[in-house]
Amino acid sequence: MAGIIESLGAFVAVLFTLAVYSFTYRENPWSRLAEHVFVGSAIGVGVALNFDWLIKTWSKWSVDPTKATFFWLGILFGLLYYFYFSRRYFWLYRFPLAVSVGTGLGLAVSRIIKTEFVDQIRATASLSWYVPGDPWQSFNNFLTVIALSAVLFYFIFTYELKGPARGIMTFARWIMMAGFGAAYGYTVMTRMSLFIGRCQFLLGMPPHPPEARTFFPIAAIIILGTLLGYDYYKRKVAA
Amino acid sequence: MAEAEKREITIWEKLENIDRRIIYLLLWIAVLWPLLSPIGLPVSISGDTKLAYDTIENIEPGSVVVVSFDFSFAGIPELYPHAIAFLHHLFQKPVKVVIIAIWQEGSLVGEMALKDLCGGKDPRTGIEEIYGKKYGEDWVFLGWIPGGETGMRAFGQDMHTAAPADFWGTPIDQLPMMANIRTAEDVDLLISIESGTPGAPEWVRQWWSVYGTPMIVAIVAVGAPELVPLRQAGQILALLPGVRAAAEYEKLIGRPGLGTSQADALSTSHILVIIFVIIGNIAYFNLRMRGLRR
Numbered sequence: 351m352a353g354i355i356e357s358l359g360a361f362v363a364v365l366f367t368l369a370v371y372s373f374t375y376r377e378n379p380w381s382r383l384a385e386h387v388f389v390g391s392a393i394g395v396g397v398a399l400n401f402d403w404l405i406k407t408w409s410k411w412s413v414d415p416t417k418a419t420f421f422w423l424g425i426l427f428g429l430l431y432y433f434y435f436s437r438r439y440f441w442l443y444r445f446p447l448a449v450s451v452g453t454g455l456g457l458a459v460s461r462i463i464k465t466e467f468v469d470q471i472r473a474t475a476s477l478s479w480y481v482p483g484d485p486w487q488s489f490n491n492f493l494t495v496i497a498l499s500a501v502l503f504y505f506i507f508t509y510e511l512k513g514p515a516r517g518i519m520t521f522a523r524w525i526m527m528a529g530f531g532a533a534y535g536y537t538v539m540t541r542m543s544l545f546i547g548r549c550q551f552l553l554g555m556p557p558h559p560p561e562a563r564t565f566f567p568i569a570a571i572i573i574l575g576t577l578l579g580y581d582y583y584k585r586k587v588a589a
Numbered sequence: 590m591a592e593a594e595k596r597e598i599t600i601w602e603k604l605e606n607i608d609r610r611i612i613y614l615l616l617w618i619a620v621l622w623p624l625l626s627p628i629g630l631p632v633s634i635s636g637d638t639k640l641a642y643d644t645i646e647n648i649e650p651g652s653v654v655v656v657s658f659d660f661s662f663a664g665i666p667e668l669y670p671h672a673i674a675f676l677h678h679l680f681q682k683p684v685k686v687v688i689i690a691i692w693q694e695g696s697l698v699g700e701m702a703l704k705d706l707c708g709g710k711d712p713r714t715g716i717e718e719i720y721g722k723k724y725g726e727d728w729v730f731l732g733w734i735p736g737g738e739t740g741m742r743a744f745g746q747d748m749h750t751a752a753p754a755d756f757w758g759t760p761i762d763q764l765p766m767m768a769n770i771r772t773a774e775d776v777d778l779l780i781s782i783e784s785g786t787p788g789a790p791e792w793v794r795q796w797w798s799v800y801g802t803p804m805i806v807a808i809v810a811v812g813a814p815e816l817v818p819l820r821q822a823g824q825i826l827a828l829l830p831g832v833r834a835a836a837e838y839e840k841l842i843g844r845p846g847l848g849t850s851q852a853d854a855l856s857t858s859h860i861l862v863i864i865f866v867i868i869g870n871i872a873y874f875n876l877r878m879r880g881l882r883r
Binding site for chain 2: 470
């Protein structure tokens with residue numbers, strides 16, 4: 351038997367899930383309440399986890415004077431971010447930002463050239479157009495090379511394309527359309543999965559709390575009742 | 590003009606302007622119905638899922654596997670089944686498992702998954718009871734590693750500095766297993782369960798390109814097209830997109846879970862979308878042929 355706290359948690363989760371989905375009916379106070387509570391609680395969790403990490407790190411780094419110095423320097427440097435809210439000292443905010451951007455870019459760019467440029471070209475160039483005993487793979491490899499070349503050709507803007515070149519551009523456009531279609535298919539899959547995941551929760555399917563199934567119709571009646579009731583009241587007043 | 594105004598609205602015009610609430614209602618039905626009474630549509634196994642399974646199945650005893658929770662609560666419907674399936678499989682193998690989270694909320698999802706695997710008990714004792722894997726000796730949960738891509742690099746260079754304590758606050762030096770696991774060079778396989786940035790491209794940049802660590806990636810379906818080139822180039826060993834791949838993996842390990850139960854609902858909801866796309870197209874071309882639409 352679930353405790354009161356667990357049951358209350360399940361009820362709040364069911365209520366807020368349906369409050370978010372009530373947006374599909376129309377924008378309403380339930381959906382706005384859910385949005386605001388979500389933003390607030392997500393930030394709260396983030397702050398708590400940050401503090402938790404700081405405490406854990408301090409417990410280990412505090413014994414080493416060098417690490418302890420860097421620890422406090424890091425915190426002080428991070429606090430400079432708050433000068434974003436000051437017009438007079440806004441310039442101080444730029445220091446931690448510059449370090450973050452510089453470090454991130456430095457780490458990424460040095461590797462991007464290899465992993466997302468050289469390695470990709472090498473992988474495409476090494477594709478074999480004939481894979482013995484696997485005609486589909488041969489076709490796939492051939493299509494990959496042709497499609498890549500055509501799409502690269504499509505984005506050459508330096509001269510006006512005429513004659514056969516226009517045919518290549520049309521082919522490239524079709525290839526890109528097919529790519530967008532596939533990407534959109536995956537997008538639909540994700541959106542549906544998110545919805546199905548919440549439905550699994552609402553139905554209390556393991557490992558979700560089973561009491562969610564009991565609360566589902568109750569929360570649905572509360573939300574739908576208030577929305578439909580309010581609409582009916584408004585229509586009546588207008589009449 | 591008056592004649593045009595009097596013209597009756599055709600069924601196709603009505604279909605083109607269906608109230609979105611009706612569509613949402615049909616979607617609720619299409620999803621809830623197979624969840625309440627499963628159809629049991631067959632799930633075929635894709636090549637990458639089989640490859641991921643075989644990699645873990647045939648992994649050398651004593652290997653070190655890092656499982657990274659690179660997603661937040663929003664990714665749970667698609668990625669949680671992956672997490673459960675991977676951890677369940679890994680805990681049955683003679684390997685050392687290091688669980689981390691590059692996304693902040695990932696550490697909380699990780700704890701949730703570990704608790705689920707041992708029936709809600711404290712994972713440090715519960716996992717040992719169920720799988721015989723002792724915490725600190727066979728597996729560790731280091732929690733959140735801050736810094737995104739920078740954090741990945743720092744963790745690869747020196748795990749003991751980047752993760753000074755585990756999720757529950759135990760100093761990393763007190764976890765015997767970690768004595769010999771200090772950098773990414775000590776890791777034999779990385780499994781990233783992720784829903785975006787930082788994710789696989791960052792792991793590839795900071796781990797694969799530097800240390801050559803083989804990587805299995807489970808990702809939300811919407812992010813899969815972006816990673817296909819990385820998979821084609823061999824930077825990712827196996828790519829498992831969306832809940833469908835989770836259902837396949839659950840089938841391979843013989844432990845049906847949330848992924849399997851989603852499979853039917855996923856199919857029916859997709860069928861509904863396809864039906865609406867077909868109706869929309871027929872309506873569009875019908876009205877165009879009759880000159881009612883340009």
